[in-house]
Amino acid sequence: xxxxxxxxxxxxxxxxxxxxxxxxxxxxxxxxxxxxxxxxxxxxxxxxxxxxxxxxxxxxxxxxxxxxxxxxxxxxxxxxxxxxxxxxxxxxxxxxxxxxxxxxxxxxxxxxxxxxxxxxxxxxxxxxxxxxxxxxxxxxxxxxxxxxxxxxxxxxxxxxxxxxxxxxxxxxxxxxxxxxxxxxxxxxxxxxxxxxxxxxxxxxxxxxxxxxxxxxxxxxxxxxxxxxxxxxxxxxxxxxxxxxxxxxxxxxxxxxxxxxxxxxxxxxxxxxxxxxxxxxxxxxxxxxxxxxxxxxxxxxxxxxxxxxxxxxxxxxxxxxxxxxxxxxxxxxxxxxxxxxxxxxxxxxxxxxxxxxxxxx
Amino acid sequence: xxxxxxxxxxxxxxxxxxxxxxxxxxxxxxxxxxxxxxxxxxxxxxxxxxxxxxxxxxxxxxxxxxxxxxxxxxxxxxxxxxxxxxxxxxxxxxxxxxxxxxxxxxxxxxxxxxxxxxxxxxxxxxxxxxxxxxxxxxxxxxxxxxxxxxxxxxxxxxxxxxxxxxxxxxxxxxxxxxxxxxxxxxxxxxxxxxxxxxxxxxxxxxxxxxxxxxxxxxxxxxxxxxxxxxxxxxxxxxxxxxxxxxxxxxxxxxxxxxxxxxxxxxxxxxxxxxxxxxxxxxxxxxxxxxxxxxxxxxxxxxxxxxxxxxxxxxxxxxxxxxxxxxxxxxxxxxxxxxxxxxxxxxxxxxxxxxxxxxxxxxxxxxxxxxxxxxxxxxxxxxxxxxxxxxxxxxxxxxxxxxxxxxxxx
Numbered sequence: 078x079x080x081x082x083x084x085x086x087x088x089x090x091x092x093x094x095x096x097x098x099x100x101x102x103x104x105x106x107x108x109x110x111x112x113x114x115x116x117x118x119x120x121x122x123x124x125x126x127x128x129x130x131x132x133x134x135x136x137x138x139x140x141x142x143x144x145x146x147x148x149x150x151x152x153x154x155x156x157x158x159x160x161x162x163x164x165x166x167x168x169x170x171x172x173x174x175x176x177x178x179x180x181x182x183x184x185x186x187x188x189x190x191x192x193x194x195x196x197x198x199x200x201x202x203x204x205x206x207x208x209x210x211x212x213x214x215x216x217x218x219x220x221x222x223x224x225x226x227x228x229x230x231x232x233x234x235x236x237x238x239x240x241x242x243x244x245x246x247x248x249x250x251x252x253x254x255x256x257x258x259x260x261x262x263x264x265x266x267x268x269x270x271x272x273x274x275x276x277x278x279x280x281x282x283x284x285x286x287x288x289x290x291x292x293x294x295x296x297x298x299x300x301x302x303x304x305x306x307x308x309x310x311x312x313x314x315x316x317x318x319x320x321x322x323x324x325x326x327x328x329x330x331x332x333x334x335x336x337x338x339x340x341x342x343x344x345x346x347x348x349x350x351x352x353x354x355x356x357x358x359x360x361x362x363x364x365x366x367x368x369x370x371x372x373x374x375x376x377x378x379x380x381x382x383x384x385x386x387x388x389x390x391x392x393x394x395x396x397x398x399x400x401x402x403x404x405x406x407x408x409x410x411x412x413x414x415x416x417x418x419x420x421x422x423x424x425x426x427x428x429x430x431x432x433x434x435x436x437x
Numbered sequence: 438x439x440x441x442x443x444x445x446x447x448x449x450x451x452x453x454x455x456x457x458x459x460x461x462x463x464x465x466x467x468x469x470x471x472x473x474x475x476x477x478x479x480x481x482x483x484x485x486x487x488x489x490x491x492x493x494x495x496x497x498x499x500x501x502x503x504x505x506x507x508x509x510x511x512x513x514x515x516x517x518x519x520x521x522x523x524x525x526x527x528x529x530x531x532x533x534x535x536x537x538x539x540x541x542x543x544x545x546x547x548x549x550x551x552x553x554x555x556x557x558x559x560x561x562x563x564x565x566x567x568x569x570x571x572x573x574x575x576x577x578x579x580x581x582x583x584x585x586x587x588x589x590x591x592x593x594x595x596x597x598x599x600x601x602x603x604x605x606x607x608x609x610x611x612x613x614x615x616x617x618x619x620x621x622x623x624x625x626x627x628x629x630x631x632x633x634x635x636x637x638x639x640x641x642x643x644x645x646x647x648x649x650x651x652x653x654x655x656x657x658x659x660x661x662x663x664x665x666x667x668x669x670x671x672x673x674x675x676x677x678x679x680x681x682x683x684x685x686x687x688x689x690x691x692x693x694x695x696x697x698x699x700x701x702x703x704x705x706x707x708x709x710x711x712x713x714x715x716x717x718x719x720x721x722x723x724x725x726x727x728x729x730x731x732x733x734x735x736x737x738x739x740x741x742x743x744x745x746x747x748x749x750x751x752x753x754x755x756x757x758x759x760x761x762x763x764x765x766x767x768x769x770x771x772x773x774x775x776x777x778x779x780x781x782x783x784x785x786x787x788x789x790x791x792x793x794x795x796x797x798x799x800x801x802x803x804x805x806x807x808x809x810x811x812x813x814x815x816x817x818x819x820x821x822x823x824x825x826x827x828x829x830x831x832x833x834x835x836x837x838x839x840x841x842x843x844x845x846x
Binding site for chain 1 (some may be wrong): 457462463466467469470473474478479480483484487489490491494495580581583584588
């Protein structure tokens, strides 16, 4: 790889892997930044599929100090933190939120600690940061609680319609058309803070107490084997044949699932933004979610938002109502269109570049 | 699917009127949940039961280091902010002496208590400060340790993967090389038993040929037979009541020998001898074995024989005689596992050098008379000279096929 020359705006990640939301955003941002000057992505851990496209952090050698560094905060990583603290380039923080470690404590102590470390590192970076950018107002409030000032909010979406333009896989579309009952789709990694267990409870209530037979697809990476086992065990013990733990799928499959879904659901308690819900809007699907973290500002009027303190009974009721009430569905879909227009109107990419250029 | 849903329940209004306010929808749904709870549609404690169920599935939650740390920091802060207050120390007294005296005493005691409190307060701040330093130091050490360990693990993994690749290549090369080296052992698909029956002849007949060598071990127990094969020599030793045991590389031969009541073990010459105690043996015999060993193992075996056979004990090594050219044509190269013939002079030299008291060579297995060159019957000068030449040729070509070194320690 050639060493970057000229005034460069480079991005730093802890880990880069294909399909990861932060990596995708960094790649999109890099394309944008390369229109103005040299721009590379540096990471401590690089998935083999991205070697060459993303450069190892150890290879970072700025030709002069006019560079600007953009750091996407995620899990804690002492080496990355040390690197950022020791450089003299102005540093911009992009905060996508770091999940509180406590969610992971029962399943992966080490990961729980890395998350906690990540939060502490974000706080201790503050003296080095010339500009803080947050995905959502919720994230901005978290940064402000750590002492950050003038946090700029830029939604993490570069092309909202991208997934909806992907050609869905025909065989998957056909397979899903054979399901005799409404399909609930939940997209996100199978992680404790996303509360798939809550959705499983919703399914139990719908089936056992409301007499509604639905299907639930839990789509997303399963990186936490203990948690994965617990969810499967929960589904098995509640004898729910309609719940499918699908795992990660490629985009043609994901597009097929979004198209075939009747409602897009999430019970997540902690989201810095939640891109799959915006994708649900682009597919014209109503949303049922819990009003936690950044979800209300992301969803707007596109979904029924269950108060955080309410349990699966109300959620199950809301899903049933959305399925049964055509005018409610139409209203939610219309709300989604309004929210999309709003997101597009805010021109996140321009906002991002403006936020960066202010500090160059 | 979406378009085939049953129609809406009635309490949310019809699609004709203005679209339902989402807040109102939630309120209506909450009322519906309440109604179901009252009606028993939702049994009491349903949500709590479901939560309890998932908690049981996941098991107990252990504390993580960082939460412990947060708790510690909280505790230090509380300790630091702790104030000793005089007003929480009781001043009530029931001692006699009247209130004036009490006030006077209280004033004096009060000043002392104040002094104690100030010092205690000071000490408490120091304790809190020390604990806080300790906690920060522990934290820093742990962070530094984490970084280094993770880096080292990364490096090790990389190194391990590289070395594994090299090792795999070496293993492949090794097996290629081994396949080309004579005597590195062949991996035959045929039965060793079939080979022996075809080329060595009947076990009973062989036994007869070795009776004389067996008698050399009279009174020399225990005798180790290295490479006992079908156990003919062990049988002979048993016949003359000499305590004997054998080793073989081939497990099936060992099993077969054991089934016939012989003492036998799986083993190879150099390794097995190396593990015996010094002077453990009264005798050592190797019949048609040494030509299967590499030159290095030949000299190792002689050195080990000198160490493991006690003084007065005996070693017999029988092998193909390389001084008879007939053996090359008929015997030696028949067995693909033969490495190289061992010359009697060299073998005798090894035993003498190893310190054996006497080293004797015994010629064995003469070539059948009708195979060698026939002498002329005449007594004239020409016949005599031709016969002398025939004798020399017979000696070189048709010498004894085997020889044995009998060495006494």
